[in-house]
Amino acid sequence: MTQGNYKSSVGLCETQPATAEGIRALLGGSEDLTCRWAVPNLLVGLQLARQQPVQTLVLDKGFGQQAVISALTELRESMPDVGTIVWGNSMNEAEALRLLQAGARGLLRKTADLATILTCIRAVSDGATWMEDCVFRDTTRHERPSRNDLTMREQQVLGLVEQGMKNKEIALELGIRPGTVKIHLKHIFEKTGVHGRYGLALNGMRIRGVIPVQPAVGYSPLA
Template sequence: MSVRVVVVDDHPVVRAGIVGLLAGEDDLDVVGEAGDGLQALDVVAAESPDVVLMDLRMPRLDGAAATGRVLAAHPEVRVVVLTTYESDADILRAVEAGATGYLLKDTPREDLVEAVRAAARGETVLAPSVARRLVAQVRGDDQRLTARELEVLAAVARGGSNGQIGAELFISEATVKTHLLRIFTKLGVDDRTRAVTVAIERGILPSP
């Protein structure tokens, strides 16, 4: 039996691309499309899909709000957010609204197709970077930065290189790198810029 899918995205070209990508699969059937959250509510009510692929940033009603309203009316539907955004606030809003999954638009085709199938089975599907950040938030890992790690992160925010930070804090450059790796792990990020951005978003560092 085919998985019935509705695709929601406010960019027609993007929406057509997603529909075309799913259309090649025998077990997936795109039964409707919507260009914003309000339209999505009508399409879901009319088509009774198994899975909704939901964009986040849309006019009239955004994806997180639409997800909450879809699931309030149709609790059996699985909503998978498919977006270019992965800020902590976006992720949390979508998950709190009841989304079964959160994927990024650069997800490889085969992964997206399998994620739709998995969501239809009731499984949670998360982009790896999103999963790391959710785990970090649930654990409260960001609160566990040591005093030294906070000093290193603050120096990074000021634009210091590893060598400059080491000289400022009287530690070796290798030690600076070790602290940075621990900071990246605790914040669920992969680079210095994201570490500073996430730390500011979460109030660990003051806004510049």
């Protein structure tokens, strides 16, 4: 992670000044992390990321999903070495999937405890991808039967869903009717315990190890 007196630098784009100061103080008490700068403006943050590079950038989802996704895309293309964490007061599966696809390497809720926040920042600073388990609506479903119970056709449909394909595209790819795709999805939901195509895509990423899902202390599952 870090060696000697070296500290991994963090940039913060946060809409709430009090929250920004809290994160500054948290990182200030860390032996291996330091907040290099904190700004309440996303465009200014992107400019600073170019002028005063950091290992990790924390973006507030409060700037708006489209603005954050655009920022992630720009960072991925122009500063691929920067590990970006998106955090917010809430996070659902659809948002999580879009953010990960746009280039986010960390997803975190603002209700996370201080230890979880530090763990996330350290993991992303080390080049890993990190996401709280509470992003999933049903956190108990990971203990349910695996996808081994799926038929070959259901596995094909699942694989295409995980690639982000819609029902009509899946039907065209497999040479079946869209209505048949819906039936297969119903069976997939029942067998995996995952409800919703966004959940399927996220769960697939988790199973493949793309996003090692981490449990958090002191949270309640999203509704």
